[in-house]
Amino acid sequence: MNDYLVRILSDTGNIRALACVTTNLVNEVCQRHGASVTASAALGRVLTGSALMGALLKPGQRVAVKFEGNGPLKKILAEAESSGAVRGYVGVPQVDLPLKQGKIDVAGAIGHAGFLTVSKDLRLKEPYKGTVQLYTSEVAEDIAYYFTESEQIPSAVGLGVYVEPDARISAAGGFLIQALPPAEEHGEALDALVKRIHATPLVTELLREGATPETLLARLFADIPYEILETHPLNFQCSCSKPRMEQALIALGHQDLVALVQEREKVEVMCEFCRERYLFDRSELERLLKGIQ
Known part of the structure:
Protein backbone atom coordinates (compact mmCIF):
# COMPACT_ATOMS: atom_id res chain seq x y z
CA MET A 1 0.00 0.00 0.00
CA ASN A 2 1.32 3.44 -0.91
CA ASP A 3 1.38 6.04 1.84
CA TYR A 4 -1.49 8.50 1.78
CA LEU A 5 -3.76 10.66 3.91
CA VAL A 6 -7.52 11.24 4.03
CA ARG A 7 -9.16 14.37 5.46
CA ILE A 8 -12.85 14.51 6.40
CA LEU A 9 -15.36 16.95 7.91
CA SER A 10 -18.50 16.02 9.81
CA ASP A 11 -21.80 17.05 8.21
CA THR A 12 -22.36 19.42 11.12
CA GLY A 13 -19.07 21.13 10.24
CA ASN A 14 -17.70 21.09 13.78
CA ILE A 15 -15.48 17.99 13.74
CA ARG A 16 -12.60 17.44 11.35
CA ALA A 17 -10.44 14.38 11.17
CA LEU A 18 -7.49 13.00 9.28
CA ALA A 19 -6.06 9.52 9.02
CA CYS A 20 -2.98 8.28 7.23
CA VAL A 21 -0.71 5.36 6.53
CA THR A 22 3.01 6.19 6.58
CA THR A 23 4.70 2.77 6.53
CA ASN A 24 6.93 3.35 3.51
CA LEU A 25 8.16 6.83 4.35
CA VAL A 26 8.82 5.92 8.00
CA ASN A 27 10.72 2.83 6.89
CA GLU A 28 12.84 4.82 4.44
CA VAL A 29 13.74 7.54 6.95
CA CYS A 30 14.60 5.02 9.69
CA GLN A 31 16.70 2.92 7.30
CA ARG A 32 18.61 5.99 6.08
CA HIS A 33 19.54 6.80 9.67
CA GLY A 34 20.27 3.23 10.74
CA ALA A 35 17.79 3.69 13.57
CA SER A 36 17.38 1.03 16.26
CA VAL A 37 14.02 -0.52 17.14
CA THR A 38 13.39 2.04 19.91
CA ALA A 39 14.58 5.03 17.87
CA SER A 40 12.52 3.87 14.87
CA ALA A 41 9.33 3.68 16.93
CA ALA A 42 9.88 7.18 18.33
CA LEU A 43 10.96 8.77 15.02
CA GLY A 44 8.12 7.02 13.17
CA ARG A 45 5.50 8.46 15.51
CA VAL A 46 6.87 11.99 15.12
CA LEU A 47 7.05 11.65 11.33
CA THR A 48 3.44 10.44 11.23
CA GLY A 49 2.25 13.18 13.59
CA SER A 50 3.95 15.83 11.48
CA ALA A 51 2.34 14.44 8.32
CA LEU A 52 -1.10 14.83 9.93
CA MET A 53 -0.28 18.37 11.09
CA GLY A 54 1.09 19.33 7.68
CA ALA A 55 -2.19 18.36 6.05
CA LEU A 56 -3.95 21.10 8.03
CA LEU A 57 -1.89 23.80 6.31
CA LYS A 58 -2.53 25.77 3.15
CA PRO A 59 -0.58 25.07 -0.07
CA GLY A 60 3.06 26.06 0.19
CA GLN A 61 3.13 26.04 3.99
CA ARG A 62 5.27 23.80 6.19
CA VAL A 63 5.36 22.58 9.80
CA ALA A 64 8.33 21.46 11.90
CA VAL A 65 7.71 19.29 14.98
CA LYS A 66 10.56 19.00 17.49
CA PHE A 67 10.71 16.82 20.60
CA GLU A 68 13.57 17.62 22.97
CA GLY A 69 13.69 15.61 26.15
CA ASN A 70 16.17 14.48 28.80
CA GLY A 71 16.20 10.92 27.43
CA PRO A 72 19.01 9.30 25.44
CA LEU A 73 17.49 10.11 22.01
CA LYS A 74 18.20 13.81 22.74
CA LYS A 75 16.07 15.27 19.95
CA ILE A 76 13.62 14.26 17.23
CA LEU A 77 12.77 16.68 14.44
CA ALA A 78 10.29 16.11 11.62
CA GLU A 79 9.13 18.48 8.89
CA ALA A 80 6.03 18.12 6.75
CA GLU A 81 4.77 20.20 3.86
CA SER A 82 1.14 20.68 2.90
CA SER A 83 1.94 18.76 -0.29
CA GLY A 84 2.61 15.57 1.69
CA ALA A 85 6.43 15.67 1.64
CA VAL A 86 7.83 14.49 4.98
CA ARG A 87 11.36 14.22 6.39
CA GLY A 88 12.97 13.92 9.79
CA TYR A 89 15.80 12.65 11.96
CA VAL A 90 16.59 11.55 15.49
CA GLY A 91 19.53 12.86 17.51
CA VAL A 92 21.01 9.50 18.58
CA PRO A 93 19.55 6.81 16.27
CA GLN A 94 21.50 3.95 17.88
CA VAL A 95 19.67 4.22 21.24
CA ASP A 96 17.81 0.99 22.02
CA LEU A 97 16.05 0.45 25.36
CA PRO A 98 14.66 -2.76 26.89
CA LEU A 99 10.94 -3.36 26.47
CA LYS A 100 8.76 -1.89 29.22
CA GLN A 101 5.75 -4.01 30.11
CA GLY A 102 6.13 -5.71 26.74
CA LYS A 103 6.12 -2.46 24.75
CA ILE A 104 8.81 -0.30 23.14
CA ASP A 105 9.81 2.35 25.67
CA VAL A 106 9.38 5.46 23.53
CA ALA A 107 8.70 7.73 26.51
CA GLY A 108 11.84 6.57 28.27
CA ALA A 109 13.92 7.14 25.15
CA ILE A 110 12.58 10.68 24.65
CA GLY A 111 12.65 11.51 28.37
CA HIS A 112 9.89 12.74 30.64
CA ALA A 113 11.26 16.26 31.07
CA GLY A 114 11.52 18.49 28.03
CA PHE A 115 9.58 20.37 25.40
CA LEU A 116 7.58 19.94 22.22
CA THR A 117 8.02 22.85 19.83
CA VAL A 118 5.87 23.33 16.74
CA SER A 119 7.03 25.85 14.12
CA LYS A 120 4.80 26.73 11.17
CA ASP A 121 6.14 28.46 8.09
CA LEU A 122 2.97 30.18 6.91
CA ARG A 123 4.82 32.24 4.27
CA LEU A 124 4.64 35.30 6.50
CA LYS A 125 7.57 37.40 7.74
CA GLU A 126 8.04 35.35 10.89
CA PRO A 127 7.13 31.68 11.44
CA TYR A 128 4.52 30.84 14.07
CA LYS A 129 6.04 28.98 17.00
CA GLY A 130 4.36 27.26 19.94
CA THR A 131 6.03 25.35 22.78
CA VAL A 132 4.58 23.12 25.49
CA GLN A 133 6.17 20.90 28.10
CA LEU A 134 6.20 17.19 27.32
CA TYR A 135 2.97 15.63 28.56
CA THR A 136 3.55 11.87 28.45
CA SER A 137 6.46 11.67 25.95
CA GLU A 138 4.50 9.01 24.04
CA VAL A 139 4.20 11.53 21.13
CA ALA A 140 0.48 11.18 20.26
CA GLU A 141 -0.72 12.52 23.61
CA ASP A 142 1.88 15.28 23.47
CA ILE A 143 0.66 16.48 20.07
CA ALA A 144 -2.95 16.42 21.30
CA TYR A 145 -1.86 18.37 24.40
CA TYR A 146 -0.06 20.92 22.20
CA PHE A 147 -3.20 21.56 20.13
CA THR A 148 -5.38 21.92 23.23
CA GLU A 149 -2.97 24.12 25.17
CA SER A 150 -1.24 26.19 22.50
CA GLU A 151 -3.90 26.51 19.81
CA GLN A 152 -7.02 25.98 21.99
CA ILE A 153 -8.32 23.23 19.69
CA PRO A 154 -9.54 20.14 21.60
CA SER A 155 -7.86 17.22 19.81
CA ALA A 156 -7.39 13.47 19.95
CA VAL A 157 -4.40 11.83 18.29
CA GLY A 158 -3.57 8.17 17.73
CA LEU A 159 -0.22 7.09 16.30
CA GLY A 160 1.25 3.66 15.74
CA VAL A 161 4.52 2.24 14.42
CA TYR A 162 5.17 -1.50 14.34
CA VAL A 163 8.87 -2.24 14.28
CA GLU A 164 10.08 -5.74 13.44
CA PRO A 165 13.03 -7.23 15.41
CA ASP A 166 15.36 -6.32 12.52
CA ALA A 167 14.19 -2.65 12.82
CA ARG A 168 12.14 -2.84 9.61
CA ILE A 169 8.84 -0.93 9.76
CA SER A 170 5.93 -3.17 8.80
CA ALA A 171 3.09 -0.79 9.74
CA ALA A 172 2.85 2.93 10.55
CA GLY A 173 0.02 5.43 10.54
CA GLY A 174 -2.36 7.40 12.68
CA PHE A 175 -5.31 9.73 13.05
CA LEU A 176 -6.04 13.25 14.26
CA ILE A 177 -9.52 14.39 15.33
CA GLN A 178 -10.32 17.99 16.24
CA ALA A 179 -13.38 19.75 17.60
CA LEU A 180 -13.98 23.04 15.82
CA PRO A 181 -15.92 25.91 17.39
CA PRO A 182 -18.59 25.94 18.62
CA ALA A 183 -17.70 22.48 19.95
CA GLU A 184 -20.03 22.73 22.93
CA GLU A 185 -23.08 22.67 20.62
CA HIS A 186 -22.35 19.09 19.58
CA GLY A 187 -21.22 17.53 22.83
CA GLU A 188 -22.98 14.20 22.25
CA ALA A 189 -21.11 13.49 19.01
CA LEU A 190 -17.81 14.40 20.64
CA THR A 212 -6.77 1.86 5.49
CA PRO A 213 -7.21 5.53 6.38
CA GLU A 214 -10.77 5.28 5.05
CA THR A 215 -11.70 2.24 7.14
CA LEU A 216 -10.03 3.73 10.21
CA LEU A 217 -12.12 6.90 9.92
CA ALA A 218 -15.28 4.89 9.14
CA ARG A 219 -14.73 2.93 12.34
CA LEU A 220 -14.25 6.04 14.47
CA PHE A 221 -17.15 7.94 12.88
CA ALA A 222 -19.51 4.96 12.82
CA ASP A 223 -22.69 6.95 13.53
CA ILE A 224 -21.48 10.46 12.64
CA PRO A 225 -22.15 11.49 9.02
CA TYR A 226 -19.15 13.04 7.29
CA GLU A 227 -17.75 14.07 3.92
CA ILE A 228 -14.34 13.17 2.51
CA LEU A 229 -12.68 16.46 1.61
CA GLU A 230 -9.30 15.31 0.35
CA THR A 231 -7.07 12.35 -0.32
CA HIS A 232 -3.42 12.93 -1.12
CA PRO A 233 -0.18 10.92 -1.18
CA LEU A 234 2.52 11.12 1.48
CA ASN A 235 6.18 10.50 0.76
CA PHE A 236 9.66 10.96 2.09
CA GLN A 237 11.23 13.94 0.37
CA CYS A 238 14.21 16.03 1.42
CA SER A 239 14.69 19.66 0.43
CA CYS A 240 18.49 19.62 0.55
CA SER A 241 20.66 20.57 -2.44
CA LYS A 242 24.22 21.70 -3.09
CA PRO A 243 23.23 25.39 -3.21
CA ARG A 244 21.55 25.00 0.21
CA MET A 245 24.69 23.40 1.59
CA GLU A 246 26.69 26.32 0.18
CA GLN A 247 24.50 28.63 2.24
CA ALA A 248 25.21 26.50 5.31
CA LEU A 249 28.95 26.91 4.72
CA ILE A 250 28.58 30.65 4.18
CA ALA A 251 26.66 30.84 7.46
CA LEU A 252 29.80 29.63 9.25
CA GLY A 253 31.22 33.11 8.71
CA HIS A 254 34.36 34.53 7.16
CA GLN A 255 36.82 33.36 9.81
CA ASP A 256 35.71 29.71 9.88
CA LEU A 257 35.56 29.55 6.09
CA VAL A 258 39.12 30.89 5.83
CA ALA A 259 40.25 28.18 8.26
CA LEU A 260 38.59 25.48 6.12
CA VAL A 261 40.29 26.76 2.96
CA GLN A 262 43.68 26.78 4.68
CA GLU A 263 43.35 23.40 6.41
CA ARG A 264 41.57 21.17 3.90
CA GLU A 265 41.68 20.19 0.26
CA LYS A 266 37.95 19.40 0.36
CA VAL A 267 35.04 19.53 2.79
CA GLU A 268 32.17 17.08 3.10
CA VAL A 269 28.80 18.36 4.33
CA MET A 270 26.03 15.90 5.21
CA CYS A 271 22.31 16.64 5.33
CA GLU A 272 20.86 15.75 8.73
CA PHE A 273 17.53 14.73 7.21
CA CYS A 274 18.49 12.38 4.38
CA ARG A 275 22.20 11.68 5.08
CA GLU A 276 23.11 12.80 1.56
CA ARG A 277 26.75 13.94 1.36
CA TYR A 278 27.97 16.98 -0.59
CA LEU A 279 31.65 17.50 -1.42
CA PHE A 280 33.25 20.94 -1.83
CA ASP A 281 36.83 21.19 -3.11
CA ARG A 282 39.20 24.03 -2.30
CA SER A 283 38.32 26.03 -5.42
CA GLU A 284 34.63 25.93 -4.48
CA LEU A 285 35.41 27.02 -0.92
CA GLU A 286 37.53 29.90 -2.26
CA ARG A 287 34.63 30.95 -4.52
CA LEU A 288 32.29 31.02 -1.49
CA LEU A 289 34.87 33.05 0.43
CA LYS A 290 35.10 35.60 -2.36
CA GLY A 291 31.31 35.85 -2.32
CA ILE A 292 31.40 36.78 1.37
CA GLN A 293 34.12 39.40 0.83
Whole structure:
Protein backbone atom coordinates (compact mmCIF):
# COMPACT_ATOMS: atom_id res chain seq x y z
CA MET A 1 0.00 0.00 0.00
CA ASN A 2 1.32 3.44 -0.91
CA ASP A 3 1.38 6.04 1.84
CA TYR A 4 -1.49 8.50 1.78
CA LEU A 5 -3.76 10.66 3.91
CA VAL A 6 -7.52 11.24 4.03
CA ARG A 7 -9.16 14.37 5.46
CA ILE A 8 -12.85 14.51 6.40
CA LEU A 9 -15.36 16.95 7.91
CA SER A 10 -18.50 16.02 9.81
CA ASP A 11 -21.80 17.05 8.21
CA THR A 12 -22.36 19.42 11.12
CA GLY A 13 -19.07 21.13 10.24
CA ASN A 14 -17.70 21.09 13.78
CA ILE A 15 -15.48 17.99 13.74
CA ARG A 16 -12.60 17.44 11.35
CA ALA A 17 -10.44 14.38 11.17
CA LEU A 18 -7.49 13.00 9.28
CA ALA A 19 -6.06 9.52 9.02
CA CYS A 20 -2.98 8.28 7.23
CA VAL A 21 -0.71 5.36 6.53
CA THR A 22 3.01 6.19 6.58
CA THR A 23 4.70 2.77 6.53
CA ASN A 24 6.93 3.35 3.51
CA LEU A 25 8.16 6.83 4.35
CA VAL A 26 8.82 5.92 8.00
CA ASN A 27 10.72 2.83 6.89
CA GLU A 28 12.84 4.82 4.44
CA VAL A 29 13.74 7.54 6.95
CA CYS A 30 14.60 5.02 9.69
CA GLN A 31 16.70 2.92 7.30
CA ARG A 32 18.61 5.99 6.08
CA HIS A 33 19.54 6.80 9.67
CA GLY A 34 20.27 3.23 10.74
CA ALA A 35 17.79 3.69 13.57
CA SER A 36 17.38 1.03 16.26
CA VAL A 37 14.02 -0.52 17.14
CA THR A 38 13.39 2.04 19.91
CA ALA A 39 14.58 5.03 17.87
CA SER A 40 12.52 3.87 14.87
CA ALA A 41 9.33 3.68 16.93
CA ALA A 42 9.88 7.18 18.33
CA LEU A 43 10.96 8.77 15.02
CA GLY A 44 8.12 7.02 13.17
CA ARG A 45 5.50 8.46 15.51
CA VAL A 46 6.87 11.99 15.12
CA LEU A 47 7.05 11.65 11.33
CA THR A 48 3.44 10.44 11.23
CA GLY A 49 2.25 13.18 13.59
CA SER A 50 3.95 15.83 11.48
CA ALA A 51 2.34 14.44 8.32
CA LEU A 52 -1.10 14.83 9.93
CA MET A 53 -0.28 18.37 11.09
CA GLY A 54 1.09 19.33 7.68
CA ALA A 55 -2.19 18.36 6.05
CA LEU A 56 -3.95 21.10 8.03
CA LEU A 57 -1.89 23.80 6.31
CA LYS A 58 -2.53 25.77 3.15
CA PRO A 59 -0.58 25.07 -0.07
CA GLY A 60 3.06 26.06 0.19
CA GLN A 61 3.13 26.04 3.99
CA ARG A 62 5.27 23.80 6.19
CA VAL A 63 5.36 22.58 9.80
CA ALA A 64 8.33 21.46 11.90
CA VAL A 65 7.71 19.29 14.98
CA LYS A 66 10.56 19.00 17.49
CA PHE A 67 10.71 16.82 20.60
CA GLU A 68 13.57 17.62 22.97
CA GLY A 69 13.69 15.61 26.15
CA ASN A 70 16.17 14.48 28.80
CA GLY A 71 16.20 10.92 27.43
CA PRO A 72 19.01 9.30 25.44
CA LEU A 73 17.49 10.11 22.01
CA LYS A 74 18.20 13.81 22.74
CA LYS A 75 16.07 15.27 19.95
CA ILE A 76 13.62 14.26 17.23
CA LEU A 77 12.77 16.68 14.44
CA ALA A 78 10.29 16.11 11.62
CA GLU A 79 9.13 18.48 8.89
CA ALA A 80 6.03 18.12 6.75
CA GLU A 81 4.77 20.20 3.86
CA SER A 82 1.14 20.68 2.90
CA SER A 83 1.94 18.76 -0.29
CA GLY A 84 2.61 15.57 1.69
CA ALA A 85 6.43 15.67 1.64
CA VAL A 86 7.83 14.49 4.98
CA ARG A 87 11.36 14.22 6.39
CA GLY A 88 12.97 13.92 9.79
CA TYR A 89 15.80 12.65 11.96
CA VAL A 90 16.59 11.55 15.49
CA GLY A 91 19.53 12.86 17.51
CA VAL A 92 21.01 9.50 18.58
CA PRO A 93 19.55 6.81 16.27
CA GLN A 94 21.50 3.95 17.88
CA VAL A 95 19.67 4.22 21.24
CA ASP A 96 17.81 0.99 22.02
CA LEU A 97 16.05 0.45 25.36
CA PRO A 98 14.66 -2.76 26.89
CA LEU A 99 10.94 -3.36 26.47
CA LYS A 100 8.76 -1.89 29.22
CA GLN A 101 5.75 -4.01 30.11
CA GLY A 102 6.13 -5.71 26.74
CA LYS A 103 6.12 -2.46 24.75
CA ILE A 104 8.81 -0.30 23.14
CA ASP A 105 9.81 2.35 25.67
CA VAL A 106 9.38 5.46 23.53
CA ALA A 107 8.70 7.73 26.51
CA GLY A 108 11.84 6.57 28.27
CA ALA A 109 13.92 7.14 25.15
CA ILE A 110 12.58 10.68 24.65
CA GLY A 111 12.65 11.51 28.37
CA HIS A 112 9.89 12.74 30.64
CA ALA A 113 11.26 16.26 31.07
CA GLY A 114 11.52 18.49 28.03
CA PHE A 115 9.58 20.37 25.40
CA LEU A 116 7.58 19.94 22.22
CA THR A 117 8.02 22.85 19.83
CA VAL A 118 5.87 23.33 16.74
CA SER A 119 7.03 25.85 14.12
CA LYS A 120 4.80 26.73 11.17
CA ASP A 121 6.14 28.46 8.09
CA LEU A 122 2.97 30.18 6.91
CA ARG A 123 4.82 32.24 4.27
CA LEU A 124 4.64 35.30 6.50
CA LYS A 125 7.57 37.40 7.74
CA GLU A 126 8.04 35.35 10.89
CA PRO A 127 7.13 31.68 11.44
CA TYR A 128 4.52 30.84 14.07
CA LYS A 129 6.04 28.98 17.00
CA GLY A 130 4.36 27.26 19.94
CA THR A 131 6.03 25.35 22.78
CA VAL A 132 4.58 23.12 25.49
CA GLN A 133 6.17 20.90 28.10
CA LEU A 134 6.20 17.19 27.32
CA TYR A 135 2.97 15.63 28.56
CA THR A 136 3.55 11.87 28.45
CA SER A 137 6.46 11.67 25.95
CA GLU A 138 4.50 9.01 24.04
CA VAL A 139 4.20 11.53 21.13
CA ALA A 140 0.48 11.18 20.26
CA GLU A 141 -0.72 12.52 23.61
CA ASP A 142 1.88 15.28 23.47
CA ILE A 143 0.66 16.48 20.07
CA ALA A 144 -2.95 16.42 21.30
CA TYR A 145 -1.86 18.37 24.40
CA TYR A 146 -0.06 20.92 22.20
CA PHE A 147 -3.20 21.56 20.13
CA THR A 148 -5.38 21.92 23.23
CA GLU A 149 -2.97 24.12 25.17
CA SER A 150 -1.24 26.19 22.50
CA GLU A 151 -3.90 26.51 19.81
CA GLN A 152 -7.02 25.98 21.99
CA ILE A 153 -8.32 23.23 19.69
CA PRO A 154 -9.54 20.14 21.60
CA SER A 155 -7.86 17.22 19.81
CA ALA A 156 -7.39 13.47 19.95
CA VAL A 157 -4.40 11.83 18.29
CA GLY A 158 -3.57 8.17 17.73
CA LEU A 159 -0.22 7.09 16.30
CA GLY A 160 1.25 3.66 15.74
CA VAL A 161 4.52 2.24 14.42
CA TYR A 162 5.17 -1.50 14.34
CA VAL A 163 8.87 -2.24 14.28
CA GLU A 164 10.08 -5.74 13.44
CA PRO A 165 13.03 -7.23 15.41
CA ASP A 166 15.36 -6.32 12.52
CA ALA A 167 14.19 -2.65 12.82
CA ARG A 168 12.14 -2.84 9.61
CA ILE A 169 8.84 -0.93 9.76
CA SER A 170 5.93 -3.17 8.80
CA ALA A 171 3.09 -0.79 9.74
CA ALA A 172 2.85 2.93 10.55
CA GLY A 173 0.02 5.43 10.54
CA GLY A 174 -2.36 7.40 12.68
CA PHE A 175 -5.31 9.73 13.05
CA LEU A 176 -6.04 13.25 14.26
CA ILE A 177 -9.52 14.39 15.33
CA GLN A 178 -10.32 17.99 16.24
CA ALA A 179 -13.38 19.75 17.60
CA LEU A 180 -13.98 23.04 15.82
CA PRO A 181 -15.92 25.91 17.39
CA PRO A 182 -18.59 25.94 18.62
CA ALA A 183 -17.70 22.48 19.95
CA GLU A 184 -20.03 22.73 22.93
CA GLU A 185 -23.08 22.67 20.62
CA HIS A 186 -22.35 19.09 19.58
CA GLY A 187 -21.22 17.53 22.83
CA GLU A 188 -22.98 14.20 22.25
CA ALA A 189 -21.11 13.49 19.01
CA LEU A 190 -17.81 14.40 20.64
CA ASP A 191 -18.55 12.20 23.66
CA ALA A 192 -19.37 9.28 21.36
CA LEU A 193 -16.11 9.83 19.48
CA VAL A 194 -14.06 9.86 22.68
CA LYS A 195 -15.65 6.60 23.85
CA ARG A 196 -15.02 4.98 20.46
CA ILE A 197 -11.39 6.12 20.44
CA HIS A 198 -10.84 4.53 23.86
CA ALA A 199 -12.54 1.32 22.70
CA THR A 200 -10.60 1.14 19.42
CA PRO A 201 -7.66 -1.31 19.22
CA LEU A 202 -4.19 0.10 18.80
CA VAL A 203 -3.52 1.80 15.45
CA THR A 204 -0.74 -0.67 14.66
CA GLU A 205 -3.06 -3.64 15.25
CA LEU A 206 -5.63 -2.23 12.82
CA LEU A 207 -3.00 -1.39 10.18
CA ARG A 208 -1.47 -4.86 10.41
CA GLU A 209 -4.95 -6.30 9.88
CA GLY A 210 -5.23 -4.32 6.66
CA ALA A 211 -7.00 -1.15 7.81
CA THR A 212 -6.77 1.86 5.49
CA PRO A 213 -7.21 5.53 6.38
CA GLU A 214 -10.77 5.28 5.05
CA THR A 215 -11.70 2.24 7.14
CA LEU A 216 -10.03 3.73 10.21
CA LEU A 217 -12.12 6.90 9.92
CA ALA A 218 -15.28 4.89 9.14
CA ARG A 219 -14.73 2.93 12.34
CA LEU A 220 -14.25 6.04 14.47
CA PHE A 221 -17.15 7.94 12.88
CA ALA A 222 -19.51 4.96 12.82
CA ASP A 223 -22.69 6.95 13.53
CA ILE A 224 -21.48 10.46 12.64
CA PRO A 225 -22.15 11.49 9.02
CA TYR A 226 -19.15 13.04 7.29
CA GLU A 227 -17.75 14.07 3.92
CA ILE A 228 -14.34 13.17 2.51
CA LEU A 229 -12.68 16.46 1.61
CA GLU A 230 -9.30 15.31 0.35
CA THR A 231 -7.07 12.35 -0.32
CA HIS A 232 -3.42 12.93 -1.12
CA PRO A 233 -0.18 10.92 -1.18
CA LEU A 234 2.52 11.12 1.48
CA ASN A 235 6.18 10.50 0.76
CA PHE A 236 9.66 10.96 2.09
CA GLN A 237 11.23 13.94 0.37
CA CYS A 238 14.21 16.03 1.42
CA SER A 239 14.69 19.66 0.43
CA CYS A 240 18.49 19.62 0.55
CA SER A 241 20.66 20.57 -2.44
CA LYS A 242 24.22 21.70 -3.09
CA PRO A 243 23.23 25.39 -3.21
CA ARG A 244 21.55 25.00 0.21
CA MET A 245 24.69 23.40 1.59
CA GLU A 246 26.69 26.32 0.18
CA GLN A 247 24.50 28.63 2.24
CA ALA A 248 25.21 26.50 5.31
CA LEU A 249 28.95 26.91 4.72
CA ILE A 250 28.58 30.65 4.18
CA ALA A 251 26.66 30.84 7.46
CA LEU A 252 29.80 29.63 9.25
CA GLY A 253 31.22 33.11 8.71
CA HIS A 254 34.36 34.53 7.16
CA GLN A 255 36.82 33.36 9.81
CA ASP A 256 35.71 29.71 9.88
CA LEU A 257 35.56 29.55 6.09
CA VAL A 258 39.12 30.89 5.83
CA ALA A 259 40.25 28.18 8.26
CA LEU A 260 38.59 25.48 6.12
CA VAL A 261 40.29 26.76 2.96
CA GLN A 262 43.68 26.78 4.68
CA GLU A 263 43.35 23.40 6.41
CA ARG A 264 41.57 21.17 3.90
CA GLU A 265 41.68 20.19 0.26
CA LYS A 266 37.95 19.40 0.36
CA VAL A 267 35.04 19.53 2.79
CA GLU A 268 32.17 17.08 3.10
CA VAL A 269 28.80 18.36 4.33
CA MET A 270 26.03 15.90 5.21
CA CYS A 271 22.31 16.64 5.33
CA GLU A 272 20.86 15.75 8.73
CA PHE A 273 17.53 14.73 7.21
CA CYS A 274 18.49 12.38 4.38
CA ARG A 275 22.20 11.68 5.08
CA GLU A 276 23.11 12.80 1.56
CA ARG A 277 26.75 13.94 1.36
CA TYR A 278 27.97 16.98 -0.59
CA LEU A 279 31.65 17.50 -1.42
CA PHE A 280 33.25 20.94 -1.83
CA ASP A 281 36.83 21.19 -3.11
CA ARG A 282 39.20 24.03 -2.30
CA SER A 283 38.32 26.03 -5.42
CA GLU A 284 34.63 25.93 -4.48
CA LEU A 285 35.41 27.02 -0.92
CA GLU A 286 37.53 29.90 -2.26
CA ARG A 287 34.63 30.95 -4.52
CA LEU A 288 32.29 31.02 -1.49
CA LEU A 289 34.87 33.05 0.43
CA LYS A 290 35.10 35.60 -2.36
CA GLY A 291 31.31 35.85 -2.32
CA ILE A 292 31.40 36.78 1.37
CA GLN A 293 34.12 39.40 0.83
